Amino acid sequence: MKLLVCISKTPDTTSKISFSQDGKRYLDEGIQYILNPYDEWYALVRAIELKEKFGGQIDVIHVGNATSDILIRKALAIGADAAFRIDMEPMNSDEIAKQIAKFAKENSYDLIFCGKETIDHNSSEVASRIAQYLDIPYLSYCNHLEIENDKIVASCELEGGVALLEAKIPVVISAAKGLAEQRIPNMKGIIDAKKKPLEVISPIETEQLVELVCFELPPVKSGVKMIDPTQIDEMVAVFKNELKII
Amino acid sequence: MVLVILEEQNGRIKKSAIEAAGFASKLAQLSGMKVCGLCLGRTINVNELTGLGLDQIVQIEHADYLDSSQWISIVAQAKEQLGSKFIVLSNNSLGKSISGGLSVHLKMGLISNVVNFKSQEGVLQFQKSVFSGKASAWYAFSDLNGIIALMPNGFGIHKFDEKPIDSKVLDLKIPEPKIKLLDRKLIQGKTPLTEAEIVVSAGRGLKDPSNWYMVEELADILHATTACSRPVADAGWRPHHEHVGQTGVAIRPNVYIALGISGAIQHLAGVNNSKKIFVINKDPEAPFFKAADFGVCGDLFEILPKLNEALRKSKMN
Numbered sequence: 001m002k003l004l005v006c007i008s009k010t011p012d013t014t015s016k017i018s019f020s021q022d023g024k025r026y027l028d029e030g031i032q033y034i035l036n037p038y039d040e041w042y043a044l045v046r047a048i049e050l051k052e053k054f055g056g057q058i059d060v061i062h063v064g065n066a067t068s069d070i071l072i073r074k075a076l077a078i079g080a081d082a083a084f085r086i087d088m089e090p091m092n093s094d095e096i097a098k099q100i101a102k103f104a105k106e107n108s109y110d111l112i113f114c115g116k117e118t119i120d121h122n123s124s125e126v127a128s129r130i131a132q133y134l135d136i137p138y139l140s141y142c143n144h145l146e147i148e149n150d151k152i153v154a155s156c157e158l159e160g161g162v163a164l165l166e167a168k169i170p171v172v173i174s175a176a177k178g179l180a181e182q183r184i185p186n187m188k189g190i191i192d193a194k195k196k197p198l199e200v201i202s203p204i205e206t207e208q209l210v211e212l213v214c215f216e217l218p219p220v221k222s223g224v225k226m227i228d229p230t231q232i233d234e235m236v237a238v239f240k241n242e243l244k245i246i
Numbered sequence: 247m248v249l250v251i252l253e254e255q256n257g258r259i260k261k262s263a264i265e266a267a268g269f270a271s272k273l274a275q276l277s278g279m280k281v282c283g284l285c286l287g288r289t290i291n292v293n294e295l296t297g298l299g300l301d302q303i304v305q306i307e308h309a310d311y312l313d314s315s316q317w318i319s320i321v322a323q324a325k326e327q328l329g330s331k332f333i334v335l336s337n338n339s340l341g342k343s344i345s346g347g348l349s350v351h352l353k354m355g356l357i358s359n360v361v362n363f364k365s366q367e368g369v370l371q372f373q374k375s376v377f378s379g380k381a382s383a384w385y386a387f388s389d390l391n392g393i394i395a396l397m398p399n400g401f402g403i404h405k406f407d408e409k410p411i412d413s414k415v416l417d418l419k420i421p422e423p424k425i426k427l428l429d430r431k432l433i434q435g436k437t438p439l440t441e442a443e444i445v446v447s448a449g450r451g452l453k454d455p456s457n458w459y460m461v462e463e464l465a466d467i468l469h470a471t472t473a474c475s476r477p478v479a480d481a482g483w484r485p486h487h488e489h490v491g492q493t494g495v496a497i498r499p500n501v502y503i504a505l506g507i508s509g510a511i512q513h514l515a516g517v518n519n520s521k522k523i524f525v526i527n528k529d530p531e532a533p534f535f536k537a538a539d540f541g542v543c544g545d546l547f548e549i550l551p552k553l554n555e556a557l558r559k560s561k562m563n
């Protein structure tokens with residue numbers, strides 16, 4: 001089985017969010033980047049579990065510059081076999097998807113995994129775009145997945161429930177919580193990762209259909225109104241008059 | 247023309263679709279266009295749609311499950327036949343499964359998780375929620391048309407004067423599906439978290455899953471949806487779909503009530519766009535108080551039973 005896992009980087013969850021004066025640029029000086037949790041914890045680990053069961057090869061792909069290599073090595077340490085980095089700084093999810101789709105087409109994978117979203121841009125666009133570029137089924141927000149011969153059966157999140165879906169391989173999957181359990185790389189994995197191949201690929205040309213005008217921070221809260229814990233009536237009054245929920 | 251996707255459930259238009267229709271109508275008003283709704287599935291009574299600002303409606307009766315590739319094809323055909331400049335849809339689970347593909351298929355720009363828009367020197371700009379709600383980004387379409395996928399509960403519901411709606415017939419062909427639906431399991435009777443107006447959420451401060459009856463009691467009284475912090479879901483005290491935060495569901499209810507949750511940065515990321523936040527925590531230093539509108543510093547095991555009782559009484563009066 002040939003598996004491709006798309007990995008992206010995102011600022012560490014505790015990072016301070018600030019922007020340049022003109023609002024055009026996220027200030028990431030001193031910011032620690034991590035692998036996007038959905039890619040690392042669920043997509044990659046489920047791919048590893050499938051390889052453990054059925055055998056095969058796991059490639060990871062990242063669109064970004066050389067500063068990401070340390071994160072790509074982490075994915076190799078967790079258990080991917082080979083890595084590919086498309087050397088460009090992507091401006092939006094279409095650029096990422098287009099690069100990955102071209103690579104995937106040339107290497108015919110059975111399954112292509114993405115995380116359900118990145119925790120910085122939260123767009124959830126990349127997987128859906130790759131599936132469209134490749135004209136193959138897309139199973140979104142998948143929290144359980146089994147393979148039966150050439151078919152895949154997946155449980156996919158809906159509002160307030162799940163849909164149990166079946167599709168023929170090849171497919172694109174976006175991974176949600178529950179699909180797998182996070183794995184911490186061990187010493188052997190980290191040493192092996194140094195010897196695994198990481199190939200750098202030149203990007204193809206893309207066009208921009210949307211333009212960033214500026215970033216903006218939300219207005220600061222005016223402050224909390226504290227209620228004495230013994231004043232139950234006052235809490236009820238807040239529920240009634242201020243929150244208007246009873 | 248603005249084309250808006252109206253998702254239905256059991257023959258009723260979904261709340262997220264009402265929100266999308268309102269956004270589409272406001273956008274159309276500002277740019278002097280008409281709005282056409284597209285509804286695939288069970289037929290909706292047109293009377294249900296009159297206050298949404300729509301000018302036209304295209305309804306296609308289709309009883310079976312439609313996969314993302316079928317949706318994309320049909321929406322694209324409708325767009326071509328109507329000559330729409332904008333497509334508006336909710337970025338709920340359907341939206342997330344089709345908006346990227348639709349953008350590729352139609353070669354149209356996509357701005358997702360939009361919560362608002364404005365016209366600046368004649369150019370439409372759309373506000374996208376980013377960094378799990380810790381910031382937003384304004385975007386514009388390069389060639390002045392595109393797809394707008396709305397963050398649920400972001401723009402809010404807008405009502406319009408009732409006006410007659412033209413039913414329009416288009417020649418739309420439904421392609422063969424790529425995906426088969428085997429089963430669908432929906433949790434009955436509860437508003438999904440992303441659509442909920444009121445959310446009652448609890449964390450490790452509840453100590454044990456057996457104490458959740460207090461949380462559910464409060465949620466029942468308020469007709470709220472329940473949520474939880476990540477460690478609570480990870481420990482299996484509550485189902486994963488209730489986990490809110492940066493690595494869980496991001497929500498924007500009118501009121502978020504947090505019980506025994508510390509308010510870690512990753513938790514706040516998913517809930518800090520709630521319009522009002524009410525916190526009960528026994529630790530005066532809990533970071534959640536900084537993000538709250540109303541706070542009670544005390545032991546929830548003492549407060550909650552009394553509060554539930556008092557709220558129930560107040561409701562009866």
Ligand SMILES: Cc1cc2nc3c(=O)[nH]c(=O)nc-3n(C[C@H](O)[C@H](O)[C@H](O)COP(=O)(O)OP(=O)(O)OC[C@H]3O[C@@H](n4cnc5c(N)ncnc54)[C@H](O)[C@@H]3O)c2cc1C
Binds near residue numbers: 450507545
């Ligand atoms: C990469 C990453 C992603 C994460 N993503 C998320 C996420 O999406 N969502 C999320 O929630 N967390 C997330 N976390 C975890 C987060 O950092 C916190 O650990 C978590 O939110 C804490 O949950 P909690 O508030 O329930 O528990 P605790 O931090 O243990 O807090 C319990 C609170 O209950 C209060 N309390 C205890 N007893 C009582 C009582 N009797 N009465 C009143 N108050 C009481 C305490 O004062 C305390 O403030 C993430 C962490 C990482 C590293």
